[in-house]
Amino acid sequence: MATAEQIMSLIRSHTRDDREHFYTVALQIASCEARKGHKTFADDIRKAFKSDTPTAKSKQVTIPDDMKDVLALCAPDAFRNQLVLGDVNKKRVERIMHEYVQQEVLRQHGLSNRRKILLAGPPGTGKTMTAGVLANTLRLPMVAVRLDMILSRYMGESSAKLHQVFEYIANNRALYLFDEFDTLGGERGGNDIGEMRRVLNTLLLCIEQDKSESLLVAATNKPNMLDRAIFRRFDDCIEYTMPDKDGISQIIRNSLSTFLTEDIAVDSVARSYEKMSCADVVSACHDAVKIALLEGKKQVTQLILEQSFAERSAAIKLQE
Numbered sequence: 001m002a003t004a005e006q007i008m009s010l011i012r013s014h015t016r017d018d019r020e021h022f023y024t025v026a027l028q029i030a031s032c033e034a035r036k037g038h039k040t041f042a043d044d045i046r047k048a049f050k051s052d053t054p055t056a057k058s059k060q061v062t063i064p065d066d067m068k069d070v071l072a073l074c075a076p077d078a079f080r081n082q083l084v085l086g087d088v089n090k091k092r093v094e095r096i097m098h099e100y101v102q103q104e105v106l107r108q109h110g111l112s113n114r115r116k117i118l119l120a121g122p123p124g125t126g127k128t129m130t131a132g133v134l135a136n137t138l139r140l141p142m143v144a145v146r147l148d149m150i151l152s153r154y155m156g157e158s159s160a161k162l163h164q165v166f167e168y169i170a171n172n173r174a175l176y177l178f179d180e181f182d183t184l185g186g187e188r189g190g191n192d193i194g195e196m197r198r199v200l201n202t203l204l205l206c207i208e209q210d211k212s213e214s215l216l217v218a219a220t221n222k223p224n225m226l227d228r229a230i231f232r233r234f235d236d237c238i239e240y241t242m243p244d245k246d247g248i249s250q251i252i253r254n255s256l257s258t259f260l261t262e263d264i265a266v267d268s269v270a271r272s273y274e275k276m277s278c279a280d281v282v283s284a285c286h287d288a289v290k291i292a293l294l295e296g297k298k299q300v301t302q303l304i305l306e307q308s309f310a311e312r313s314a315a316i317k318l319q320e
C-alpha cells in the first residue's frame with residue numbers, strides 16, 4: 001500500500017493543483033506496488049491514469065499505414081521533476097517550453113518560438129527523456145522519426161520519403177524526435193555515397209524550410225560526426241554532460257523514493273561514482289531496491305546501495 005508520505009504528497013499536489021506532481025507520485029506508487037509483486041494493482045493504477053495523462057488530453061495524431069515503418073507514436077512517461085539537469089540546461093529546457101506556450105505573443109512581434117532543437121551528449125544523460133518531458137509538459141503527442149529506416153528501407157527513394165515525413169509534420173502538430181540523428185548527419189565531405197549525400201541535403205533543406213507548429217528534437221551522442229552545416233539549422237543546441245555529484249545525489253533520492261531512509265549517506269555514494277551516467281545511476285538504484293525487496297526489507301540499506309553501485313560500476317568498466 002501507499003506510504004503515509006506518498007498519500008500526503010498526493011493530497012498536497014491536489015490542493016496545489018499540481019497535476020504533474022500528482023501523476024508522478026501516483027506512478028511512483030504503481031512502480032512500488034509492481035516491485036512488491038502487486039502487478040494487477042500496479043496495472044490498475046496505470047490504467048486509471050491512462051485516459052487522463054497530459055498527453056491523452058492533447059490532440060492525438062494518427063500515423064497512416066504507409067508511414068508506420070518510419071514514424072512511431074511514443075508514450076513517454078517522463079515528467080519534469082524527475083529530469084535532473086544542471087542549472088544552465090534546466091533553464092534552456094524551461095525556455096523552450098516557455099516560448100512554446102507564449103508563441104502567440106512572439107508571433108505578434110514577428111518572432112517565432114524555439115522549435116528546432118538539437119540535444120547532444122553522451123549516452124544515458126537524458127536526451128530522449130528531455131524529449132519526453134517536453135512532450136508531456138506541452139501536451140504534445142510524441143512521434144519518433146526512424147531515420148535508419150528511411151535510409152535502409154527506402155534506398156533510392158529516401159529523399160522522397162523525407163519530404164513525405166516533413167509534409168506530415170507540417171499537418172500534424174506534435175513533438176518529432178529524430179533520435180540517433182548522426183545516422184544521416186555524417187560529414188558531407190567524408191561521404192562518397194551519392195544517396196547519403198542527397199538525403200542529407202534534403203534533410204537540411206526540410207529542416208530549414210519547416211514552418212510548422214511542431215517541435216523538432218534531434219538527439220545524438222556523436223556530435224562530432226555531424227556536418228557543421230547542421231548546427232545552423234537549429235534554434236537551440238543543448239550539450240548534455242555526465243551528471244555532477246549533486247545531480248547524482250538528486251537522481252538517487254528520486255529513484256529510491258520511499259525505499260530511502262535518512263541513514264543513507266547519499267552524497268558519499270554520489271561522490272564515489274561521479275563518472276556514472278544518469279541512466280546507470282537509475283539502474284544501480286533499481287538494482288538496490290530489487291535486492292532489498294527480495295531480502296524482505298522495506299528500505300534499502302547503505303550496504304545494499306554501495307554493493308549495487310560497485311557492481312554497476314564494474315559492469316561499465318567491462319564495456320570500456
Ligand SMILES: Nc1ncnc2c1ncn2[C@@H]1O[C@H](COP(=O)(O)OP(=O)(O)OP(=O)(O)O)[C@@H](O)[C@H]1O
Pocket residue numbers: 082083084085121122123124125126127128129130219220221251278279280282
Ligand atoms: N538527466 C537525467 N535525469 C534523470 N534521469 C535520467 C537522466 N538521464 C537519464 N536518466 C535515466 O536514464 C534513462 C535513459 O536516459 P535517456 O534515454 O534519456 O538517455 P539518452 O541521453 O537519450 O541516451 P542515448 O544517447 O543512449 O540515447 C531515463 O529513462 C532515465 O531513467
Ligand SMILES: [Mg+2]
Pocket residue numbers: 127128129179219
Ligand atoms: Mg536517447
